[in-house]
Amino acid sequence: MGEEWFFLYDRTWEGLLTAVFDAYVRRQFPVALIGEADTPPLFAEIHRVVADEEKAGRVERALRGKLSGAALACLSGCLYAESPALDLPLFRYVCKALEAKGSIETNYADPDVRAVTDTYRKVLRERLRMMQFVRFQKTADSTYFSMIAPDYDVLPLIVPHFADRFSEECWLIFDRRRRYGFYYAGHRAVRVTFESDAGIFRLPDGRLCDAMCDAGEQAYQELWRTYFKAICIRERLNPRKHRKDLPVRYWKYLTEKQPKRSGEG
Secondary structure (H helix, E strand, O other), rough: OOOEEEEEEEOHHHHHHHHHHHHHHHHHOOOOOEEEOOOOOOOEEEEEEEOHHHHHHHHHHHHHHHOOOOHHHHHHHHHHHOOOHHHHHHHHHHHHHOOOOOOOOOOOOOHHHHHHHHHHHHHHHHHHHHHOOOOEEEEEOOOOOEOOOOOOOHHHHHHHHHHHEEEEEEEEEEEOOOEEEEEEEHHHHHHHHOOOHHHHHOOOOOOHHHHOOOOOHHHHHHHHHHHHHHHHHHHOOOOOHHHHHOHHHHHHHHHOOOOOOOOOO
């Protein structure tokens, strides 16, 4: 037909699969997928994809016959990278998987498969780092609070880990960059947001003031800093490796990297 179609979708897994369904039904395949908030070219042909559970389910069932569970997790997990450049490769990967006679998930010579797989590895790496680098502070009401700012939107991916590990505690992990968090109160985690003028946004390093903390919190933080220093073998210091294993961008919210406040201890 000659038209160059742009598909607008909500950048969810359901929305992506609905876009694939629409493309086959309409027999119109996009030259680009863009987010709902993005501005398409002035004279572009636009199709607005409305995420549909039934359509997405049909595509996903077809994919399950073509790909392993790990490959499906890779496809859906890539969306947490929040990468607009990955929208079209994801779409093409799904289409290629549906049309191929066998699985394409290990065909790394294919640029779309390679781009999706590489991105998912980065998402998993960020997920692991957040599981390692979350530092909780105990508040006056016995809720454990942590602030993070990951490169990718991995907070939903780490919530099950902390729900399992701290199943009998109340905690809140807040993503400052994306301005939302998950609150867990001993049974399930609930996504929460705050008003733009909430005090949580006035914590540049995520540290709670003394009035907000449990009476023994500052002492525990100092114990942790002391332990961190004690296990460091000065003769084996390797700053380059240390920064590789613990990138500087994470230090802001790590108790062991924060200086003692005046008046503490």
